[in-house]
Amino acid sequence: MSVLITGIGELTTNTDETGDALVVDGDRIAWVGPAAQAPAADERVDVEGRAVLPGWVDSHTHLVFAGDRTAEFGARMAGEPYTAGGIAVTVGATRGASDEQLSEVVRKHVAEALRQGTTSLETKTGYGLNVRDEVRSARIAGEHVEEVTFLGAHLVPPGEDADTYVDLVRGEMLDAVAPLVRWADVFCEKGAFDYDQSKAVLTAAAQKGLGLRVHGNQLGEGPGVRLAVELGAASVDHCTYLSSADVDALASSDTVATLLPACDLSTRQSLPPARALLDAGATVALASNCNPGSSYTSSMAFCVTTAVLQMFMSVEEAVRAATLGGARALRRDDIGVIRVGARADLHVLDAPSITHLAYRPGVPLTHGVWKSGDRVI
Numbered sequence: 551m552s553v554l555i556t557g558i559g560e561l562t563t564n565t566d567e568t569g570d571a572l573v574v575d576g577d578r579i580a581w582v583g584p585a586a587q588a589p590a591a592d593e594r595v596d597v598e599g600r601a602v603l604p605g606w607v608d609s610h611t612h613l614v615f616a617g618d619r620t621a622e623f624g625a626r627m628a629g630e631p632y633t634a635g636g637i638a639v640t641v642g643a644t645r646g647a648s649d650e651q652l653s654e655v656v657r658k659h660v661a662e663a664l665r666q667g668t669t670s671l672e673t674k675t676g677y678g679l680n681v682r683d684e685v686r687s688a689r690i691a692g693e694h695v696e697e698v699t700f701l702g703a704h705l706v707p708p709g710e711d712a713d714t715y716v717d718l719v720r721g722e723m724l725d726a727v728a729p730l731v732r733w734a735d736v737f738c739e740k741g742a743f744d745y746d747q748s749k750a751v752l753t754a755a756a757q758k759g760l761g762l763r764v765h766g767n768q769l770g771e772g773p774g775v776r777l778a779v780e781l782g783a784a785s786v787d788h789c790t791y792l793s794s795a796d797v798d799a800l801a802s803s804d805t806v807a808t809l810l811p812a813c814d815l816s817t818r819q820s821l822p823p824a825r826a827l828l829d830a831g832a833t834v835a836l837a838s839n840c841n842p843g844s845s846y847t848s849s850m851a852f853c854v855t856t857a858v859l860q861m862f863m864s865v866e867e868a869v870r871a872a873t874l875g876g877a878r879a880l881r882r883d884d885i886g887v888i889r890v891g892a893r894a895d896l897h898v899l900d901a902p903s904i905t906h907l908a909y910r911p912g913v914p915l916t917h918g919v920w921k922s923g924d925r926v927i
């Protein structure tokens with residue numbers, strides 16, 4: 551079954567391919583170009599001058615959770631600082647939830663994201679923090695999203711010894727979770743895991759064949775970026791507080807700097823130095839960091855808007871970071887682009903150009919979504 555989409559007002563492909571029409575065949579893009587040269591297709595859809603771009607690739611979320619942290623958010627808005635300690639509240643609620651309850655939370659947020667144009671999602675474990683609950687978090691995540699990350703090293707569970715817990719994470723817990731995930735991550739930050747502990751977990755994960763990611767430099771400068779680059783991690787996420795050495799290290803590496811502006815706003819941190827990273831030549835991704843503690847939004851459009859209005863990224867840079875940047879952070883070349891052979895994940899805006907994402911902040915602009923060739927919105 552093929553569909554010819556015509557009447558595209560502005561086409562963002564993230565490649566050299568251009569045009570005002572494209573053909574979807576099965577789950578793939580089959581053709582891109584000027585409508586006058588379009589091949590025949592089974593169906594035709596006219597998007598009447600609207601902008602078309604790749605579906606958002608949200609490369610950083612924490613969707614396997616239970617409970618709510620509204621009170622913590624309220625306290626923060628009244629002046630309390632964000633600390634990693636709040637994670638323990640969600641761990642308690644998650645351990646107490648049934649598989650069905652957790653599955654429903656993930657399903658609901660994946661559907662919410664899809665309605666806003668997110669066609670690829672990564673999500674993490676990290677609210678289980680024991681073997682049983684990390685395994686079931688990974689299993690449930692894998693039932694709903696295509697990229698799953700093991701984050702047993704999210705926090706040392708209250709009352710447990712840090713080194714004993716690190717040994718558990720890199721030993722029995724990793725053995726049990728590794729078959730269910732593609733990635734391993736650590737929260738390398740004061741109050742969570744230090745450089746040596748983080749490196750021990752990531753090294754063990756790499757030996758199991760997992761790709762690496764790091765949460766780093768979220769609440770202050772620290773060793774997260776250095777560690778990520780040293781180990782060849784696919785991404786280091788947050789990057790809110792970077793030294794010039796961190797920026798240079800990222801610029802001369804394949805490690806993607808994944809920026810999470812909704813989190814920085816919700817935790818009242820500075821916004822990350824996107825301009826310095828881009829000007830130095832680093833690859834930048836934007837992601838939602840959807841989680842109940844530090845960033846309870848699934849809106850990639852909000853991240854793009856913030857990146858443009860407050861982080862001095864151009865609209866083109868921000869959209870690219872939220873699509874192709876996310877794909878690079880996940881080391882995927884089949885998503886985040888519109889080119890022949892890529893997965894047919896398309897986002898049609900109810901606007902003539904992507905500029906409207908920043909020009910009309912807060913306005914829901916998703917008009918249509920195709921995921922793997924199926925029109926889902």
Ligand code: NIG
Pocket residue numbers: 612634636637640737765768813839841842843844845
């Ligand atoms: O990416 N920084 C660590 N982990 C999450 C927050 C988790 C939470 O507060 O529940 C993050 O922001």
